[in-house]
Amino acid sequence: MAAGPALVATGLRKAYGRVVAVESLDLEVAAGTVLGFLGPNGAGKTTAIRLLTTVLAADSGSFTVAGVPHTRPAQIRRRVGVLPESAGYPPAQSGEEWLRYHAELFGRDRADARGTARRLLSDVGLADRGSALISAYSRGMRQRLGIARALVNDPDVVFLDEPALGLDPMGQAQVLDLIGRIARDRGATVLLSTHVLADVEQVCDRVVILNRGKVVAEGTVAEVVRKAAAARNGRVRVPPEQVERALGALAGTEILATANGRGSLGELELSLPAGVEVETAATEAISSLLAAGVPVLGFSLEGGRLSDAFLAVTEEV
Numbered sequence: 001m002a003a004g005p006a007l008v009a010t011g012l013r014k015a016y017g018r019v020v021a022v023e024s025l026d027l028e029v030a031a032g033t034v035l036g037f038l039g040p041n042g043a044g045k046t047t048a049i050r051l052l053t054t055v056l057a058a059d060s061g062s063f064t065v066a067g068v069p070h071t072r073p074a075q076i077r078r079r080v081g082v083l084p085e086s087a088g089y090p091p092a093q094s095g096e097e098w099l100r101y102h103a104e105l106f107g108r109d110r111a112d113a114r115g116t117a118r119r120l121l122s123d124v125g126l127a128d129r130g131s132a133l134i135s136a137y138s139r140g141m142r143q144r145l146g147i148a149r150a151l152v153n154d155p156d157v158v159f160l161d162e163p164a165l166g167l168d169p170m171g172q173a174q175v176l177d178l179i180g181r182i183a184r185d186r187g188a189t190v191l192l193s194t195h196v197l198a199d200v201e202q203v204c205d206r207v208v209i210l211n212r213g214k215v216v217a218e219g220t221v222a223e224v225v226r227k228a229a230a231a232r233n234g235r236v237r238v239p240p241e242q243v244e245r246a247l248g249a250l251a252g253t254e255i256l257a258t259a260n261g262r263g264s265l266g267e268l269e270l271s272l273p274a275g276v277e278v279e280t281a282a283t284e285a286i287s288s289l290l291a292a293g294v295p296v297l298g299f300s301l302e303g304g305r306l307s308d309a310f311l312a313v314t315e316e317v
Ligand SMILES: Nc1ncnc2c1ncn2[C@@H]1O[C@H](COP(=O)(O)OP(=O)(O)OP(=O)(O)O)[C@@H](O)[C@H]1O
Pocket: 016, 019, 020, 021, 022, 039, 040, 041, 042, 043, 044, 045, 046, 047, 048
């Protein structure tokens, strides 16, 4: 594993004729990260992956993968693994034959290639199906075989373009588990392009959201949510006989509190006016309640979701 960031892109641009697919991509991804690479249809994700894996040449800009500059594409190809958006599989080969073939392409001798193929089949949960023809594999098995192929050269950076597309819930869970293990057990960096935001919340350390070929949000899931779609509503629970006193205490803060609905049970609904910073307001509300002698039995803010943040930064204006 190279020291330093796994991926760095600066001002990367690619146009297809008059369609600018990637306008100016700036990216820095620390080694070992599982990065969610998000964006609406046509945002430029697949094009960016093709650029970073040297399948396509950029119009301008520069990048490094595992410290290797884009001017050395052959060297980059040895350091990356790719599951393309629509991977093709030879139906008349077995999973093991196909993986062995790819291991040999990366220069392994026959015995080594066979060992690698068997180990990878086991890693992706296909150990007992290695000798079956790929044509007999389910879609989920094919996706896992495709991920195994992406790992055949023990890559530093693995690019997965929609790996769980079209899979049933069991297949999706297996692929997600596999992605987590690629980073944990191999120390590899994973760039995961997907539209399934719940998957991203589950496995990704960080996210990048692209829109119209540009990065429009970047950070941990929590950071992106906080910046783009922070919680604006919440609830506090106090002893029912303290509701009036609690309302009085909160009246002096920036949070708007009401005792609608479940007030008789001691539950107050809270809402934060636009522009009020969440952490500050929450701390102020709890301090005011405690200073007024009102016990706080529960306090929650309805967390903004990644999907809210995604819509906030990508919706058309
Ligand atoms: N080979 C091509 N020739 C012409 N235009 C292309 C080509 N490939 C992509 N485009 C255009 O470039 C833009 C970005 O496409 P790209 O496939 O990179 O987006 P994406 O974010 O991967 O989308 P999706 O989520 O739908 O897969 C789109 O407007 C698309 O129509």
